[in-house]
Amino acid sequence: MTLLDVKNVNKRFGGLQAVSDVSFTVDRGMIKAVIGPNGAGKTTLFNLISGNTPLNSGTISFNNKKIHGFKPYQVAQCGISRTFQNIKLFHDMTALENVMVGRHTKSRAGFMAGMFHLPFTWGEEKEIRHKCLELLELLEIRELADVEATSLSFGQQRAVEFARALASEPDLLLLDEPAAGLNIYETAEIARLISKIRSQGITVLLVEHDMSLVMDISDEIVVLSFGRKIAEDTPREIQQNKEVIQIYLGDDDVEN
Amino acid sequence: MKTQRFIPFFLLALVLAGLQFLTQITDTSYYLTQMTMTAYYSLVIIGLCLVMGYAGQISLGHAGFFAIGGYTSAVLTTYNLIHLLEKGNSFVLFLAGKGLLVNGENLYGESLLYVTPWLACILALVLTALIAFLIGIPVLKLKGHYLAMATMGFGIIIYRVVLAWEIMGEADGISDVPGFTLMPGITVNGDFSNRIQNYYIACTILLVAFILLQNLIHSRVGRALRAIHGSEEAADAMGVNTARYKLYTFVLSAVFAALAGIFLTHYNGGIGPSEAGIMKSVRYVAIVAIGGMASMWGTLIMASVLNFLSLRGLFGSYDDAVFGVILIIIMLFAPDGILRLHIWQRFKKFKTGK
Numbered sequence: 001m002t003l004l005d006v007k008n009v010n011k012r013f014g015g016l017q018a019v020s021d022v023s024f025t026v027d028r029g030m031i032k033a034v035i036g037p038n039g040a041g042k043t044t045l046f047n048l049i050s051g052n053t054p055l056n057s058g059t060i061s062f063n064n065k066k067i068h069g070f071k072p073y074q075v076a077q078c079g080i081s082r083t084f085q086n087i088k089l090f091h092d093m094t095a096l097e098n099v100m101v102g103r104h105t106k107s108r109a110g111f112m113a114g115m116f117h118l119p120f121t122w123g124e125e126k127e128i129r130h131k132c133l134e135l136l137e138l139l140e141i142r143e144l145a146d147v148e149a150t151s152l153s154f155g156q157q158r159a160v161e162f163a164r165a166l167a168s169e170p171d172l173l174l175l176d177e178p179a180a181g182l183n184i185y186e187t188a189e190i191a192r193l194i195s196k197i198r199s200q201g202i203t204v205l206l207v208e209h210d211m212s213l214v215m216d217i218s219d220e221i222v223v224l225s226f227g228r229k230i231a232e233d234t235p236r237e238i239q240q241n242k243e244v245i246q247i248y249l250g251d252d253d254v255e256n
Numbered sequence: 257m258k259t260q261r262f263i264p265f266f267l268l269a270l271v272l273a274g275l276q277f278l279t280q281i282t283d284t285s286y287y288l289t290q291m292t293m294t295a296y297y298s299l300v301i302i303g304l305c306l307v308m309g310y311a312g313q314i315s316l317g318h319a320g321f322f323a324i325g326g327y328t329s330a331v332l333t334t335y336n337l338i339h340l341l342e343k344g345n346s347f348v349l350f351l352a353g354k355g356l357l358v359n360g361e362n363l364y365g366e367s368l369l370y371v372t373p374w375l376a377c378i379l380a381l382v383l384t385a386l387i388a389f390l391i392g393i394p395v396l397k398l399k400g401h402y403l404a405m406a407t408m409g410f411g412i413i414i415y416r417v418v419l420a421w422e423i424m425g426e427a428d429g430i431s432d433v434p435g436f437t438l439m440p441g442i443t444v445n446g447d448f449s450n451r452i453q454n455y456y457i458a459c460t461i462l463l464v465a466f467i468l469l470q471n472l473i474h475s476r477v478g479r480a481l482r483a484i485h486g487s488e489e490a491a492d493a494m495g496v497n498t499a500r501y502k503l504y505t506f507v508l509s510a511v512f513a514a515l516a517g518i519f520l521t522h523y524n525g526g527i528g529p530s531e532a533g534i535m536k537s538v539r540y541v542a543i544v545a546i547g548g549m550a551s552m553w554g555t556l557i558m559a560s561v562l563n564f565l566s567l568r569g570l571f572g573s574y575d576d577a578v579f580g581v582i583l584i585i586i587m588l589f590a591p592d593g594i595l596r597l598h599i600w601q602r603f604k605k606f607k608t609g610k
């Protein structure tokens with residue numbers, strides 16, 4: 001069953017065609033990867049889906065509902081959560097508080113309820129805290145709950161961002177280079193985690209340069225180059241695709 | 257857990273009462289006037305603290321909201337409607353029929369007819385909220401310096417309006433504003449005999465507002481506001497309607513400013529254009545900055561101390577300059593404010609024995 005349906009989307013930045021007529025679908029429950037050389041338009045594609053960047057043409061539907069033209073918060077409310085390539089944590093907030101913001105769409109206390117500390121918010125706050133501590137536990141950073149998030153190490157910050165994205169219990173999780181800057185152990189850890197997340201019924205769409213990670217965990221791969229989709233297939237087929245090898249792996253630097 | 261939350265507020269109330277007691281035993285109750293005014297100005301400043309320290313926005317127009325509140329209430333409670341009533345104006349008759357007008361008499365024995373302070377207060381608050389809402393929608397799309405300049409522009413417009421509009425008394429402002437009877441026996445006015453009562457009225461309003469804001473910043477909304485401050489893009493991606501949250505925060509703080517303006521106007525028996533001046537706005541921003549931006553307690557303490565000193569005339573003719581200089585120094589050397597030396601964290605650790 002199709003969860004996300006991207007059809008003929010285009011995005012131009014001035015004269016630069018960052019995403020060009022790209023179409024693909026993501027089925028519920030799968031892990032799908034988007035790969036491509038630097039500047040291929042992968043992050044832009046994510047921004048189009050999450051509503052951070054308006055598209056020039058094309059359609060994006062999620063759960064059979066059109067979501068292009070939505071503001072990012074509306075996309076989030078539909079059940080799409082994301083992480084950022086250049087980590088965007090809330091500074092001056094602890095790791096736990098960061099994750100608790102991720103629970104925003106699953107709670108409802110507004111200005112009045114907050115100011116008057118209404119009884120229904122007590123249980124809600126407790127639930128938020130409890131759930132978010134669980135997520136920190138899952139990511140093995142429970143002991144860092146009360147540390148200011150931006151003072152954590154790079155890998156820990158990624159984990160916090162991950163937990164924050166999971167806190168909304170999304171249907172679809174967009175991960176922009178989750179392993180960037182991590183060592184091989186941490187990368188293996190991330191791979192294990194992504195598989196675990198999928199087993200909980202969350203669909204994952206990820207951008208990643210680490211080929212071993214991508215080939216290991218993804219069910220299908222979309223290859224972008226200069227904003228165009230040049231292939232879409234299983235990891236095995238992609239590895240044998242001539243065009244992909246030429247454009248993508250043919251460079252002297254395979255990892256990039 | 258539940259009662260512990262209220263311990264700091266209880267202590268604050270004790271301190272406020274203790275100060276009054278102190279003026280009594282030292283026979284310095286003339287301080288109460290400035291202390292009362294200080295409480296009202298502090299109300300503006302803690303509201304602004306929510307906007308600046310928590311939502312990470314800025315407003316150099318809060319003196320404008322203060323003035324809208326104060327002036328609206330002043331005009332409505334001093335504008336003589338007696339001639340309209342005599343002419344049989346149906347709206348005035350309607351108000352009179354509902355008991356929303358009060359009779360009075362001036363020094364020369366002329367009969368006067370005003371809107372009751374209660375109705376004036378409500379109308380002033382609604383008007384301020386409406387204006388803040390309409391201004392906030394376009395202005396809050398801006399960030400940083402642009403937002404500062406746009407809100408400052410708004411403040412200047414309000415200043416010019418009250419200065420130029422005859423009904424607002426032009427450069428003289430409005431005087432002879434009647435007292436505001438909140439309930440029988442409790443009246444906001446500047447009567448000498450009412451000084452202690454008025455100090456407690458002002459402190460109660462400030463304390464209630466402070467508790468509401470403290471509750472808010474420790475709620476889901478408060479977290480979302482701090483998230484907007486931390487990274488607007490990420491907050492948006494987490495499902496926070498950032499535009500709406502910023503707008504509501506702006507309106508809320510504008511209403512607090514207006515409330516302070518209304519009460520202070522009734523307390524002083526008048527309001528003048530200087531209350532709408534840009535230097536007042538600068539002062540409010542400077543105090544939030546020196547209080548530590550994202551620190552309600554720091555801001556409250558700084559607002560109390562500095563306003564009081566200023567009202568006592570300690571800064572003499574350099575009054576405005578002092579706050580301008582404070583703002584510059586804070587921005588240069590201690591963007592987190594000087595009270596933010598993590599005293600509270602240390603205190604908490606001490607308490608929990610860690």
Ligand SMILES: Nc1ncnc2c1ncn2[C@@H]1O[C@H](COP(=O)(O)OP(=O)(O)OP(=O)(O)O)[C@@H](O)[C@H]1O
Binds near residue numbers: 039040041042044
């Ligand atoms: N806001 C923007 N304004 C102008 N050009 C942009 C903008 N965002 C991206 N681009 C350009 O669009 C192209 C695609 O960028 P994008 O960030 O999507 O690439 P990417 O595939 O994510 O690359 P990387 O692997 O380096 O993250 C690049 O040439 C980039 O310079």
Ligand SMILES: [Mg+2]
Binds near residue numbers: 042043044085
């Ligand atoms: Mg990218």
